[in-house]
Amino acid sequence: MLLLQTSIPVPKDIPLPFPAPEWFLVTILIISFLVHIVFVNLMLGGSLLTLWCQIKGIKNKEYDTLAHEIAKTITVNKSLAVVMGIAPLLTINTLYTVFFYTANSLTGLMWIAIIPLVTVAFLLTYLHKYTWNTFSNNKPIHILIIAFACIIFMIIPLVFFTNVNLMLFPEKWGTIKGFMSALLLPNVFPRYLHFIFASLAVTGLFLFWYVGRKNYDFESIFNQLTRYEVKKKAYSLVLAASVSQFIIGPIVLLTLPSKGLGWNLILVIFTGAIISLPAIFYMYKAIVGKPENINKNFKIVVICLTITVVFMGSGRHIYRANTLNPHIKMISEKTQSFIKESEIARQESAKPQTAVSDKTDSNKGLEIFEQNCAACHAKDEKVVGPPIREMQTIYSNNPSGLKAWIKAPGKKREGYPQMPAFANKLSDSELNQLSNYILTIK
Template sequence: MNAQSVIPAVDAMPLPAPYWLLKTLLIVTLILHLIAMNMMLGGVFMAFAAKIKSNKSEHFKKLFGDLSKKIPTLVAATVTLGVAPLLFLQVIYGQFFYTSSVLMGWFWFSVVVILIFAYYGFYYVAIKQETPSVKWIFFFSGILILLIGFFLSNNMTLMLEPSKWLAMYKKNPDGVNLNFSHAPLIPRYLHFLIAASAVGGLFTAILGVIKWDSDREYSHFLINAGSKWFWVSTLLQIVIGFVFLFSLPKDKTMLFMGGNAVATISFVVGLLGAVATIYFAVKVPKKSDPRKSVVWTASVTGLIIILMILGRDVLRNEYLKLYFKPENFVVSTQWTVMILFLILFIAGIALWLLMMKKYFSAKQTANEAD
């Protein structure tokens, strides 16, 4: 039996919007999801390190408090911003994504339960800062979040390989499969984790920039500690990035080395951008006003995240090119619904940005009052 015959038929319902529009929305919403996820998970890494060092200095203690109180909000942002790409993913890649989700069904459904426990733990820590068990609850919640990311990477890679599905199902039809036989799985997952770690450092440095006028000494500490965390993670990322690239099958590796324009640009600009951000971040401690360096680092990092997500999309299409034919989709655009959706989507993002602004300025005012 060939792989084609185990792939479910395309949903009989026509696409409610042109493929290019759904694909653009998938990419845009995934960018938002992954930025929130990076801030949340990176914030967890950074906060845990600060907790360990909190006996050494008051600043680390304060940093743990500042970050850990933001984690529940960031988890909520990650989850909310994950729903949109999930919907677009199902509409476009349903044949592949549903099958991989069934093959690893127990793990996939467990994500919701795991998330609830992790969320609960983070809330507990945000409220009961002084309780002795806080460190371990925070640690355990972090492990649960890491597990969710791992299941996501499993699903996102398993959906790419229909040729494996039948053998996997025959061997284990109970929905407890993971994709360990996929060589790039662990490097890919580490690539995401280390990116999150770097963004956690950057997030801390940005908090420092926000606090520049209200608490200069603490602000310097945040910018220096965050920038150091950022450049060390990014340096490690260059190594892991190469491991990931060369763990791919050769034809897929070559996509990033001239085989495909978008993938090549994402790789080259990503690599040069990583070196540039390391340069900006390393120089931070020598500067009396390092705010510009943080802004540059954040801007280049934002660009890298966008390019990496575009490169990831090229990789998926290459894996699925034998089976996935977007030109075969029947499209019946529901323009009224689509226009309404786009208006609400843009208004939603504007509202979200406004909420972020209020959230940070409210914290700032509260800190100044303290």
């Protein structure tokens, strides 16, 4: 067992060049991934908020309305989350082919289970959205629907984290036995927690904007709740989630295996964290300040937090690059040497082994028979097709009849599969040699 653990594989890469310069693919990966993840955040955060509001709405009808309003956004955000996920998926497949596919494969059942699970979760969100009136007198059932969707939405990121984490550690690949063992690698859960809180923060910010839009007719939807109240709650959520990240963030950093840590990473992450401070300050001021000032500095908050997210996304990539670059170098050298070995073997095999012209007709017949017929026909007994003895009885002294059959076999007999035609595979002289040979086998 110990031996297995110390072994680190050096697989070969796909022996084809990248379709674009690496920096280009990396840029696409970072940006498209962040766009994807923002919509995933909104989908997950939106579902959790809906659930929370609806539970609160059992006592206070206003919150049930708020839940309905948030629920309407989930089904849009989830569609965008899926479609925006394609570009980063395509790009990570290109850049980290062997690493990503290996992680997928080792956790294969859970990985493919994402497809039916997410489909079910999506259908549940629609069911929830379109049965608001149907279940108005049966709230527990209605809440159960969104609760199930939430559970699935909470599981899916865990599968993704397990995979992108596993791909970083080739030294662990030999020890993984299915999804659960990959899930229990030390830094999966801290990263997951980090993501969940980010989802809440992003959703809070989204809600703040959503209810504040000019053409959003807040007053005709709600009776008691005011825009200010909802906005204040949304900001409080963002603030609480952001501050929590200052505790979770360091834990994530500490649990990351040291091999990818470097000053470049620390610098990027700390810069990102510092940039979020003004946003936290302004949100705090808005929450404790006067109601009419709540919208002040919203743009600055959004800009600062966006920059933070970009820095964190880049940090994530830097860690990945730091971790994998030495291995990628080995893999590419290995791939090159394999291509060379393959080339040498190809040239060797292309050299003619024995001069064909030296052979007698009957030798050639034997060779053709061995290569084309022996798989199905034996001398005395039925294998796939009838034995040679039977052919000899049917076609004794009639090689041209046998030849015609081989070229285009007739209808198969009972209990025998159809024989393939050899008209296009063997030349006329080869067919002659073959039929003569078959009839002379002793």
